[in-house]
Amino acid sequence: MPELRKARIATASLAGCFGCHMAILDIDERLIGLMGLVEFDRSPVNDIKKFTKRCDIGIIEGGCCNEENVHVLQDFRRNCDVLIALGQCAIMGGLPAMRNAVMHSENPLLECLEEAYISGRFIRNTTHQIPNDPALPLVLDKVYPLSEVVKIDYNIPGCAPTGDVIYSTLASLLAGKFRGFERELIKFD
Amino acid sequence: MDVQTSQAPETVEAAPPPKAEILEICAEYGNDRHRMMDILHTVQNRYRWIAPETMEAIAEATDLSRIQVEGVASFYSFFSLKPKGRVTIRLCDDIIDRFHGLDAVVAEFERALGIKMGQTSRDGAFSLEFTPCIGMSDQAPAAMINDVVITKLTREKARDVANALRAGETPEKIAVPGFSPSSAHERANRMVNSNIRHAGEVLLGPVPQNAGLTKAVSITPTQIITTMEESGLRGCGGAGFVTGRKWRFAAGGEAERRFVICNADEGEPGTFKDRVLLTERPHLLIEGMTVAARAVGAREGIIYLRGEYEYLRPLLEEVLDERRAAGLLGTEIMGVRNFHFDIRIQLGAGAYVCGEEGALISSCEGLPGEPKTRPPFPVQRGYLGYPTVVNNVETFCHAARILDKGAKWFFDMGKEGSHGTKLFSVSGDCLNPGIYELPYGHSIWELLSIVGGEDAAAVQVGGPSGTMIGRDSFSRKLTFDDLATGGAIIIFNGSRNILEIVEYYMSFFVHESCGYCTPCRVGNVFLQKAIAKFRKGLANPEDIEYLRDLSSTIIETSRCGLGITSPNPVLTTLKSFPLIYSTMTKPTKDGIRDTFDIQAAIDGARKIAKRRSYIFDKDFSQ
Ligand SMILES: Cc1cc2nc3c(=O)[nH]c(=O)nc-3n(C[C@H](O)[C@H](O)[C@H](O)COP(=O)(O)O)c2cc1C
Ligand code: SF4
Ligand code: FES
Numbered sequence: 001m002p003e004l005r006k007a008r009i010a011t012a013s014l015a016g017c018f019g020c021h022m023a024i025l026d027i028d029e030r031l032i033g034l035m036g037l038v039e040f041d042r043s044p045v046n047d048i049k050k051f052t053k054r055c056d057i058g059i060i061e062g063g064c065c066n067e068e069n070v071h072v073l074q075d076f077r078r079n080c081d082v083l084i085a086l087g088q089c090a091i092m093g094g095l096p097a098m099r100n101a102v103m104h105s106e107n108p109l110l111e112c113l114e115e116a117y118i119s120g121r122f123i124r125n126t127t128h129q130i131p132n133d134p135a136l137p138l139v140l141d142k143v144y145p146l147s148e149v150v151k152i153d154y155n156i157p158g159c160a161p162t163g164d165v166i167y168s169t170l171a172s173l174l175a176g177k178f179r180g181f182e183r184e185l186i187k188f189d
Numbered sequence: 190m191d192v193q194t195s196q197a198p199e200t201v202e203a204a205p206p207p208k209a210e211i212l213e214i215c216a217e218y219g220n221d222r223h224r225m226m227d228i229l230h231t232v233q234n235r236y237r238w239i240a241p242e243t244m245e246a247i248a249e250a251t252d253l254s255r256i257q258v259e260g261v262a263s264f265y266s267f268f269s270l271k272p273k274g275r276v277t278i279r280l281c282d283d284i285i286d287r288f289h290g291l292d293a294v295v296a297e298f299e300r301a302l303g304i305k306m307g308q309t310s311r312d313g314a315f316s317l318e319f320t321p322c323i324g325m326s327d328q329a330p331a332a333m334i335n336d337v338v339i340t341k342l343t344r345e346k347a348r349d350v351a352n353a354l355r356a357g358e359t360p361e362k363i364a365v366p367g368f369s370p371s372s373a374h375e376r377a378n379r380m381v382n383s384n385i386r387h388a389g390e391v392l393l394g395p396v397p398q399n400a401g402l403t404k405a406v407s408i409t410p411t412q413i414i415t416t417m418e419e420s421g422l423r424g425c426g427g428a429g430f431v432t433g434r435k436w437r438f439a440a441g442g443e444a445e446r447r448f449v450i451c452n453a454d455e456g457e458p459g460t461f462k463d464r465v466l467l468t469e470r471p472h473l474l475i476e477g478m479t480v481a482a483r484a485v486g487a488r489e490g491i492i493y494l495r496g497e498y499e500y501l502r503p504l505l506e507e508v509l510d511e512r513r514a515a516g517l518l519g520t521e522i523m524g525v526r527n528f529h530f531d532i533r534i535q536l537g538a539g540a541y542v543c544g545e546e547g548a549l550i551s552s553c554e555g556l557p558g559e560p561k562t563r564p565p566f567p568v569q570r571g572y573l574g575y576p577t578v579v580n581n582v583e584t585f586c587h588a589a590r591i592l593d594k595g596a597k598w599f600f601d602m603g604k605e606g607s608h609g610t611k612l613f614s615v616s617g618d619c620l621n622p623g624i625y626e627l628p629y630g631h632s633i634w635e636l637l638s639i640v641g642g643e644d645a646a647a648v649q650v651g652g653p654s655g656t657m658i659g660r661d662s663f664s665r666k667l668t669f670d671d672l673a674t675g676g677a678i679i680i681f682n683g684s685r686n687i688l689e690i691v692e693y694y695m696s697f698f699v700h701e702s703c704g705y706c707t708p709c710r711v712g713n714v715f716l717q718k719a720i721a722k723f724r725k726g727l728a729n730p731e732d733i734e735y736l737r738d739l740s741s742t743i744i745e746t747s748r749c750g751l752g753i754t755s756p757n758p759v760l761t762t763l764k765s766f767p768l769i770y771s772t773m774t775k776p777t778k779d780g781i782r783d784t785f786d787i788q789a790a791i792d793g794a795r796k797i798a799k800r801r802s803y804i805f806d807k808d809f810s811q
Pocket of ligand 3: 281327
């Protein structure tokens with residue numbers, strides 16, 4: 001029997017705090033066994049910025065707050081068989097989505113940017129401008145959860161998810177045995 | 190003269206009413222915080238709004254905090270925290286009205302009054318609003334003008350009404366034109382048609398006066414309850430709880446006070462049978478409440494009348510006065526020592542959830558209309574914490590008749606488990622919409638042939654919280670065990686868009702959720718959005734499963750019947766018309782969602798940044 005090839009994994013952090021990526025490290029020593037089964041393609045952990053091959057699993061942290069997030073996410077969807085939303089920001093928008101609550105305004109986006117860069121009480125912004133470098137991606141009208149932009153196969157809940165739930169989900173997916181989460185792993189109260 | 194519409198502001202400047210007058214109103218109600226609904230109604234009617242200063246004055250008088258008063262004032266849609274017009278026109282925007290020419294009526298009112306829906310005219314004369322079903326579905330489109338009702342609106346009628354109002358005519362004169370009516374009953378009848386199409390043996394046929402009450406005073410309270418149990422009578426408000434058992438629970442145990450409350454909130458869209466009983470059989474209703482009072486030992490009663498039926502209040506007050514004068518209410522009723530009972534009317538203020546008995550009790554107590562956690566049930570701890578019987582209008586009417594004619598007479602009508610007759614409020618696409626009193630057990634086919642609706646494509650049984658069925662299920666029967674209903678039968682012919690109906694019903698639940706449970710408050714918004722997606726043809730096949738999943742979460746985790754039944758429009762149409770949903774789906778291309786519109790999402794930023802997108806603007810060249 002030919003040896004099975006290693007599963008290819010890609011990851012990205014969109015509108016998140018990188019905490020969910022750090023949470024992957026909470027897998028601790030089990031990481032060593034896991035690394036025997038997988039190799040990383042596009043990911044911030046190895047700084048590969050473009051897909052080199054089609055991947056088996058894509059893992060995304062954070063929701064979509066700007067056009068670049070959308071672009072990356074669509075790229076992941078096209079290049080990964082299974083796409084996983086990791087953590088609350090990816091699943092629901094999370095903390096960044098607080099700006100979605102500004103809605104009773106003529107121009108909610110402008111109001112947010114002005115408060116963040118100009119009028120906020122604790123702002124020290126010597127330029128008194130909203131940053132507008134051409135290299136900056138355009139901001140979306142609101143923060144979108146991943147599943148509103150592309151089809152997501154699995155959501156791993158938590159803020160951040162525990163090492164245990166990340167490990168058990170990946171291990172069972174790789175073994176082709178994922179049957180949903182154990183209640184104990186996603187019970188938060 | 191045509192009025193300029195674009196200048197109408199949304200709100201009108203107004204000074205808050207003088208504090209002394211507000212304190213006077215509070216004093217009229219004994220500064221009693223439990224009478225908050227009455228205080229707010231009086232203020233709203235007199236000054237057309239509840240100003241911040243007014244809420245402070247009320248709080249002071251009733252020894253509450255301002256925020257508690259605001260909690261009540263902001264909960265009910267008939268109370269307004271901004272100045273409303275001296276005449277407020279509320280158009281029923283139910284799906285039936287939409288299917289019967291609402292658009293033209295709206296356009297005409299907007300044109301003639303120079304304001305848009307949701308606005309108040311600058312001179313403070315008029316406000317225009319939408320409101321859910323006001324209980325006139327058999328004569329749609331209908332509207333309230335302040336506290337009176339007009340029905341069967343057309344473009345022409347809307348124009349005449351608007352012109353008359355602008356010429357200074359009173360709403361009363363418009364709703365009841367011509368010579369002034371000789372009685373409150375005639376006034377109600379000239380305003381709204383009772384449309385009794387079929388009178389049955391129990392309620393709408395000839396009814397002798399007070400025969401049931403006479404019987405009730407001749408037997409013991411326990412015997413009254415036993416008679417109720419033997420009759421097989423079940424509640425007519427929707428849930429179908431056995432009435433005799435409810436009364437037995439309420440009569441048991443020690444209690445200083447007990448209450449009998451009549452649920453005349455009738456908020457389920459498409460239901461209007463209680464309105465007809467209140468108009469045509471008010472004595473029978475109060476007789477039934479008096480019988481219940483004797484059975485459980487209550488001395489105080491309340492009729493919770495929905496705000497939309499305020500026009501019936503004078504009629505009911507008149508009947509209450511007549512009965513007091515005749516010794517049928519008050520102390521020593523019918524000369525029986527220790528049999529004292531009197532009734533007050535509590536007016537609601539436009540909240541469907543107040544039909545739920547816990548919310549109804551909250552509202553009577555002067556609180557926001559939020560359901561209570563059960564247990565304890567109202568029969569244990571109800572109004573002000575005392576044992577309380579809450580029954581529907583029709584249930585009380587049946588009870589009075591059962592005492593007169595005997596349990597067996599009633600039990601022998603209808604079917605096993607569903608005894609007696611039931612009032613059906615029939616509306617929608619049929620020849621003869623109106624009220625039908627029929628024994629339980631008819632099939633939908635039979636009912637359709639009686640009302641002239643044989644070409645129906647779908648029938649909504651029990652209103653939005655009930656069941657929608659298609660032609661293949663019309664042999665199902667109207668009983669508690671098969672198709673249970675509080676009375677609404679809404680008929681749709683083959684030209685109606687089922688998904689449009691479902692989307693409207695979901696918007697109704699979104700509007701009426703009290704907001705206490707997140708799954709009901711938020712989940713119904715998601716359901717409504719999902720249906721909108723289906724209607725646009727943007728749904729994926731997986732979305733059908735999503736509808737089911739989300740529905741079951743809402744059902745499992747909601748506190749009251751509103752949340753528990755709110756996914757029914759979706760679930761029952763998925764079951765009865767699965768193809769309507771599946772034809773509207775298509776799989777995603779590469780898993781990219783068609784519903785996400787990147788151009789719309791970046792448009793705002795493009796304008797703020799004054800540049801185009803490097804990624805998504807294809808013709809970008811630099
Ligand atoms: C959201 C909601 C609305 C309701 N609306 C009404 C109503 O308008 N009239 C009514 O009699 N019962 C209504 N009910 C049912 C009442 O809670 C209660 O069961 C009924 O008044 C009991 O009277 P019955 O046993 O005579 O039917 C409603 C229930 C829910 C959950
Ligand atoms: S289910 Fe809905 S209406 Fe009922 S208590 Fe909860 S939020 Fe309020
Ligand atoms: S009054 Fe319009 S549908 Fe009920």
